[in-house]
Amino acid sequence: MNKKVVIIGAGGHAKVVADIVRSNGDTVEGFLDDSFICEREFYGSIVIGKTTDYTRYASKCYFIVAIGNGTVREKIASLTDCKWYTAIHPSAVISDSAVIGEGSAIMANAVINADANIGKHVIVNTGSIVEHDCEIDDYSHIAPKSVVCGGTKIGKHAWLGTGSTTIQAIEVCDGVTVGAGGVVVKNIVEAGIYVGVPAKRIK
Numbered sequence: 001m002n003k004k005v006v007i008i009g010a011g012g013h014a015k016v017v018a019d020i021v022r023s024n025g026d027t028v029e030g031f032l033d034d035s036f037i038c039e040r041e042f043y044g045s046i047v048i049g050k051t052t053d054y055t056r057y058a059s060k061c062y063f064i065v066a067i068g069n070g071t072v073r074e075k076i077a078s079l080t081d082c083k084w085y086t087a088i089h090p091s092a093v094i095s096d097s098a099v100i101g102e103g104s105a106i107m108a109n110a111v112i113n114a115d116a117n118i119g120k121h122v123i124v125n126t127g128s129i130v131e132h133d134c135e136i137d138d139y140s141h142i143a144p145k146s147v148v149c150g151g152t153k154i155g156k157h158a159w160l161g162t163g164s165t166t167i168q169a170i171e172v173c174d175g176v177t178v179g180a181g182g183v184v185v186k187n188i189v190e191a192g193i194y195v196g197v198p199a200k201r202i203k
Contacts, residue, residue: 004029004061005085008051008076010036013123014066015043017105020087021064029061054079064103065121070139070157073121077103077139084120092124101138119156137174164199 003026007014010033018028030048040047049056054063062085065073077084084103088094092110100106101120109127112118116130119138124130128142131150140158142148147165154160155174166172166184175191178184182199192201 002026003085006030006032006057006061006063007066008032008063009066010042010047013068016107017064017066017087018043020089023090029057051076058082068141070141074139077121
């Protein structure tokens with residue numbers, strides 16, 4: 001069944017999400033964005049209003065928050081009366097036993113393996129890998145080409161930078177950012193920014 005989808009956000013990430021929607025044979029009804037002039041054309045559709053205008057479309061459309069910042073995604077996701085669209089690119093490889101939460105975006109060539117659990121409004125970006133038995137909590141972002149090895153638990157609002165790696169069976173707490181190319185080799189129990197090989201916290 002063709003779904004009509006309103007994309008909240010009108011930036012680069014929203015373009016990629018729009019591609020996924022269309023690749024699945026669904027329709028981009030339009031974009032909501034607080035910084036754009038309404039009725040402006042954007043990436044093959046129209047900016048149809050501000051975020052607060054979602055109520056005009058709630059009865060007939062699905063919604064997805066296409067904004068990279070997890071805190072902003074959570075704030076917008078608190079909207080009531082929304083049916084959330086889960087955007088999964090046709091080229092993504094997802095195990096039948098994996099669970100994908102509502103409102104999440106799984107980009108092209110991502111791999112999500114057996115018994116992985118992806119939370120709500122998570123981004124698993126282009127070419128990234130979430131291995132077996134991993135848990136990625138709500139509002140986190142696994143950036144392009146990142147690898148989360150088997151049995152790893154990632155907390156809420158985490159951001160694993162481009163090309164980063166977590167070894168198997170470790171835990172990363174809420175609110176952690178791992179810099180591009182960082183390698184996490186032990187549990188992280190304190191929120192903050194971690195960079196390097198192995199990844200260490202910076203002030």
